[in-house]
Amino acid sequence: NAGVTQTPKFQVLKTGQSMTLQCAQDMNHNSMYWYRQDPGMGLRLIYYSASEGTTDKGEVPNGYNVSRLNKREFSLRLESAAPSQTSVYFCASTPGGIPYNEQFFGPGTRLTVL
Amino acid sequence: QKEVEQNSGPLSVPEGAIASLNCTYSDRGSQSFFWYRQYSGKSPELIMFIYSNGDKEDGRFTAQLNKASQYVSLLIRDSQPSDSATYLCAVKSGNDYKLSFGAGTTVTVRA
Numbered sequence: 001n002a003g004v005t006q007t008p009k010f011q012v013l014k015t016g017q018s019m020t021l022q023c024a025q026d027m028n029h030n031s032m033y034w035y036r037q038d039p040g041m042g043l044r045l046i047y048y049s050a051s052e053g054t055t056d057k058g059e060v061p062n063g064y065n066v067s068r069l070n071k072r073e074f075s076l077r078l079e080s081a082a083p084s085q086t087s088v089y090f091c092a093s094t095p096g097g098i099p100y101n102e103q104f105f106g107p108g109t110r111l112t113v114l
Numbered sequence: 115q116k117e118v119e120q121n122s123g124p125l126s127v128p129e130g131a132i133a134s135l136n137c138t139y140s141d142r143g144s145q146s147f148f149w150y151r152q153y154s155g156k157s158p159e160l161i162m163f164i165y166s167n168g169d170k171e172d173g174r175f176t177a178q179l180n181k182a183s184q185y186v187s188l189l190i191r192d193s194q195p196s197d198s199a200t201y202l203c204a205v206k207s208g209n210d211y212k213l214s215f216g217a218g219t220t221v222t223v224r225a
Binding site for chain 1: 118122148156157158159160163202204211212213215216217218
């Protein structure tokens with residue numbers, strides 16, 4: 001049981017390049033989330049998927065797109081990377097349907113945009 | 115106004131002392147409250163959650179919730195160097211699928 005996995009762990013992009021961050025969970029969770037974490041800013045929600053087939057914007061969705069490929073996988077795409085997107089990106093999942101349960105986080109992807 | 119506020123710290127406490135962390139939130143409809151610990155370079159991990167007014171204890175950790183005053187706190191008793199980390203407060207409103215996170219409080223336990 002690997003929990004939440006993310007690939008890649010590190011990535012350096014040039015301004016204008018595109019890339020997709022991959023996330024998968026093997027806990028049969030319904031809901032999945034993408035966050036970014038910047039120094040002094042805490043975790044900010046980019047997009048989330050409450051259940052397979054649905055996606056919704058979070059607090060900071062501009063410049064990103066997501067795909068809930070199936071129940072296990074939730075990807076985040078940067079179409080044209082900008083230096084402001086330099087951050088640590090975390091994927092998380094939760095069973096859903098229960099109001100108090102926790103979100104489980106992946107190990108993170110450290111992205112630098114030059 | 116930020117939804118979830120925490121003192122950024124750093125909070126420095128001697129080994130064996132009590133570390134007290136505070137968190138205030140703006141949405142009166144919030145119903146679930148979480149404390150996550152995050153070591154440097156690692157992902158957040160859940161320490162405790164609380165949803166009823168009062169205290170909830172788990173080992174050396176105690177979460178306290180006061181919905182009327184809109185604050186939640188975390189006490190770490192007998193602090194150990196291994197408790198040195200950033201502690202994130204997170205709040206969930208009703209049946210919302212989303213969590214709102216504070217910026218975190220960095221705790222350093224000095225031996």
